[in-house]
Amino acid sequence: MIPGARLILLGRQGAGKGTQCVRLSRHFVVPHISTGDMLRAAVREGTDLGRMAKKVMDDGGLVGDDIMIGLVRERLSHHDAKGRGYILDGFPRTVLQAQVLDEISAEQRIDLVLDLDVPRELVLARLSARRVCRDCGTNYVASGVEKLPWICEVCGGDVMHRDDDTPEAIEHRLDLYEQQTAPLIEFYQSQSRLAVIDGVGSPEAVFRLLAAAVDAAR
Ligand code: ADP
Ligand code: ZN
Numbered sequence: 001m002i003p004g005a006r007l008i009l010l011g012r013q014g015a016g017k018g019t020q021c022v023r024l025s026r027h028f029v030v031p032h033i034s035t036g037d038m039l040r041a042a043v044r045e046g047t048d049l050g051r052m053a054k055k056v057m058d059d060g061g062l063v064g065d066d067i068m069i070g071l072v073r074e075r076l077s078h079h080d081a082k083g084r085g086y087i088l089d090g091f092p093r094t095v096l097q098a099q100v101l102d103e104i105s106a107e108q109r110i111d112l113v114l115d116l117d118v119p120r121e122l123v124l125a126r127l128s129a130r131r132v133c134r135d136c137g138t139n140y141v142a143s144g145v146e147k148l149p150w151i152c153e154v155c156g157g158d159v160m161h162r163d164d165d166t167p168e169a170i171e172h173r174l175d176l177y178e179q180q181t182a183p184l185i186e187f188y189q190s191q192s193r194l195a196v197i198d199g200v201g202s203p204e205a206v207f208r209l210l211a212a213a214v215d216a217a218r
Helices: 017-028 035-045 048-058 065-076 079-083 095-104 120-128 167-181 183-189 203-217
Strands: 005-011 032-034 085-089 112-117 130-133 139-141 194-198
Touching: 005 017, 005 183, 005 203, 017 032, 017 085, 017 203, 032 035, 032 065, 035 048, 035 065, 035 085, 048 065, 065 079, 065 095, 079 085, 095 183, 112 183, 112 203, 120 130, 120 167, 167 183, 183 194, 194 203
Parallel strands: 005 085, 005 112, 032 085, 112 194
Antiparallel strands: 130 139
């Protein structure tokens, strides 16, 4: 039986985090916990959280730390995450979130933080071509010759352009990444819990680097 894992994947928007998290979650048989997917589900369901989050997300802003911490704390208390572990995608995104996550996970420490490194110039093009299944969150890359409506291969849902993948919102999200999230690299580096992975390359090659870093850390 493959041992579980408790992992965080950091990286700029468009670095391929979502796709690599899906692979890692299958490989290590742990739940993929994406705060972006959780928020988009709340938007679809029209909950209070969803209505509030939609405005923030469409502008490319960050949802408040208290709300995000509450969501993740609740999710990590579920049986699957307590047992086998998890891979966190999109959380933590601020130093405060990282500090509280350390408290939440004090008894079962995070094994490794992976930083998927792709330069800002490269992610811009990827983000404008990004499409996402509104039901299961699978990411796709548009080539412009797709038959419409575009149906998800995984679940049959509609594949759409995200409302927050406009040029303005993308710029804003990348700026916030540099200001609020990039400091986490130093935060985890200083605690020797970080592996920086070159995210430029084929998805298969990048995945091999990620999985090898996890194996080496355990
Ligand atoms: P991306 O990495 O492309 O920005 P995500 O799917 O991770 O996309 O997140 C989409 C949006 O959800 C973010 O722009 C932000 O508004 C909100 N969000 C997701 N996770 C967090 C978080 N940990 N803290 C604050 N806001 C978050
Ligand atoms: Zn789907």
